[in-house]
Amino acid sequence: MSVARQCPQCGAQVELPPERISDACAFCATPLVDGTERDDHADLIAPFDLPQVVAARRLGQHMQDKWFLPSKLKTAGKPESLHGVLVPFWSYDATARSDWTARQGITWTRIETYTTVVDGKTVTRTRTVTETEWFDSSGSHVATYDDHLVSGSRGLSEAEANELEPFDLGKALPFSAELLAGWVAEAPTVPRTEARDVANQELADNENSAIARFLPADRTSGVENTTSIQVTELKLVLLPVWIGTWRYKGEPLRLLVNAQTGEVVGDLPTDWLKVTLAVMAALIVTGGFGLMAMLILAILGNL
């Protein structure tokens, strides 16, 4: 449900969807910011580092690099629309404490004697064999995490958000309405309790790989951890993302560009005809080589 408000500059009625906290007036382009006090007010805003033209170029390059993209899309070039959106993220500073169990393998070498036949005679030789000795082990591990991000927008899945990261929160500025002006900014649609569950899970997973790297043995396997996360600070941050959209065969297509790093994220359709042709070409080439090899062998065999 959108809310109708009056633009204080030109008097036009402006529709502002409830998840928008800023937009431009459709009639006079005056930057509008929702001045309502909200309890989910962002703490930090990171400005757009990448201008629109650069984002458009990145998108174009990304599409050129895709082999199996339908040609229609490839030649279409520019997206039909390219919007800058300040996307809400929950940012966690946290301390993780883990108890772990793991199998740790330490390698050692032994000399083995073996017999072999050389020139028709049986001889005894030695060789070095590397063995791994496995131990059950357990212990604890600690870590601190700064600015671990979880998407606060239903429009941006956590998987896409993780691909878009990293963002440099060092470039973020304290919230001020001025920073929102002229941009589309969203209020969080993922509540903090839900985001907290996602953060707990992601950090516990991070700890699992951190512990695997931390273990001093030559090999490790079966690392299991129980991790408790203590959040030391939770911030709501607005991060800059360029969103490019197309329509292709009636389906909406969407690519995202991290407006700090230029990283491009999103699924593109695959031209299955192109894939089929490529596979066939590959088969013909390998088949050709195989035939040639058989021919050569046959000729050599006949000589």
Added chain:
Amino acid sequence: MGALVTITCASCGGSVAMEAGRRRPACLFCGAETLMEDDRAEQIEAADTYVPFDQSEAQARAVFKEWASKKFWAPSEIRGATLGLNGLLLPAWTWSGTVETHWAALIRARTQSGKRPTSGSESWAVDGVLVPASRSLTRAELAEISPFQSAVEPFDAEEADLPFELGQLTRTAARAAGTRAMRELHAARLEDDVSAVRLSTSCLFHDLEGTPVLLPIWIGAYRVGDKPYRVVLNGQTGAITGTAPVSWVKIAIAVGIGAAIMCAGLMFFGVGALILGQ
């Protein structure tokens, strides 16, 4: 009904626009950008205490002479080298706190590989961990001439009669360097305690306190041949560290003597064996 506001320019009252790709919004009418002050840049804290010099220049020279005379492998010119010596107060941060280290190690054991894994955790309270805040001094140099006694005196830049350098580390950067140093110190201690063959540590830091301080340092430069070398002295205790040239002639002679002794020994045994054999 929520209020909808436009942003108004502080200088002319016009509307403010944020053009795509701009870091700051600019006024639509006058182009002014003076809407926000960017005060995020972290200020560098100046030290307000210093450790006074206890070593005079003459004492520092004597320490250098003594140090140089003990450099066995250095060419003898080092004893006659003229030392350019500068005494100055150099900025550093001193950190205290508790390191909570959770570790995993491999230790010697009667297993087939001769090792087995072990783990543990320990909290350790440290203080006086120094990290340099200037490029004139490396952390290794500072560690070698540490410690300084914490007898500090108030420092007033206006009235300082000694040359001093300004710090180049913000509290955040100094904190990172301080915790890194604490982690390394604790790891070295644990490595000794458990006789680790290999050790991994993960750390948390509690009750961290950091203070910028100025340390009394003599920095000496000398030349042997046309190459410059450098020594650094603790201006309070006289501890010294530095680089010295190595004389290849001396090493060659030593190797020669060693070889001669071995030859003589072999000959002696050979002759002895011959005599015994007869």
